Amino acid sequence: MKRKRRSPAGVLLPLVFWLLVWQGAVWYLERVKGMGTDLILPAPLLVGRTLLELMGTLTFWQTAAATLARIFGGLLSGVLLGTAIAVCTSASSVADRLLSPAVRVIRATPVASFILLIILWAPTGRVPAIVAALMVLPVVWGSVSRGIAQTDPLLLEMGRAYRFGRWRTVRLIYAPSVLPYFASGCHTAMGLAWKAGVAAEVLCVPKLAIGTQVYFSKIYLETPSLFAWTIVVVALSFLLERVMGGLLRRLEGGVRT
Numbered sequence: 001m002k003r004k005r006r007s008p009a010g011v012l013l014p015l016v017f018w019l020l021v022w023q024g025a026v027w028y029l030e031r032v033k034g035m036g037t038d039l040i041l042p043a044p045l046l047v048g049r050t051l052l053e054l055m056g057t058l059t060f061w062q063t064a065a066a067t068l069a070r071i072f073g074g075l076l077s078g079v080l081l082g083t084a085i086a087v088c089t090s091a092s093s094v095a096d097r098l099l100s101p102a103v104r105v106i107r108a109t110p111v112a113s114f115i116l117l118i119i120l121w122a123p124t125g126r127v128p129a130i131v132a133a134l135m136v137l138p139v140v141w142g143s144v145s146r147g148i149a150q151t152d153p154l155l156l157e158m159g160r161a162y163r164f165g166r167w168r169t170v171r172l173i174y175a176p177s178v179l180p181y182f183a184s185g186c187h188t189a190m191g192l193a194w195k196a197g198v199a200a201e202v203l204c205v206p207k208l209a210i211g212t213q214v215y216f217s218k219i220y221l222e223t224p225s226l227f228a229w230t231i232v233v234v235a236l237s238f239l240l241e242r243v244m245g246g247l248l249r250r251l252e253g254g255v256r257t
Helices: 008-032 044-055 058-091 093-108 111-121 124-149 153-161 166-204 210-219 223-256
Strands: none
Touching: 008 044, 044 058, 044 223, 058 093, 058 124, 058 166, 058 210, 058 223, 093 124, 111 124, 111 166, 124 166, 153 166, 166 210, 166 223, 210 223
């Protein structure tokens, strides 16, 4: 099924609307309330100028690339580990009794607690990736486990009747059944991985990280920079979603063929 492409007007209209709302709020604070806004709500043009200045430096691109690599690496690690654990817990009752409680504990533990604990155990630069992986793991585990459990028993019976081997059963029966659940879990996990990873960077302050820049912008009251880096976070989140979505569509196409 092909995704509908949004027209340029459909993309620009919401953006223009919210920029106008933002500028309207700035105007209200300045003209009606008589307040200076650079510290609490800088104008869109000021934030845009700050963002362009940041983009003109090599450090900006190194920082963005480092954060993207950490979180994307954590996301992929969490997806692979969550899928592997789901297969194990679905195939073996012993593995289910041993591993499922641990995954549920991970899912129930607050992100901040994980960040603070992992800071004690891991190098600073690896903390965001580990936190992102831990946030992704339970989501993917739950989705893949659900997909395996929902596989049509009649199809499995047919596979046994035609003497399908293990690999053929996985490729022709389990994979098409699990893939929609897997894709849904990955889409949910992407947002969690990105938010948790940046939050971990804010708390552990690695050398090159967007979260570090956000932290210092807040400490030094550089609000335009804080807004600019937040825009970068949102933009990279959309980029990560597009990349992951493309990978999932290619995987889906490969399974169907």
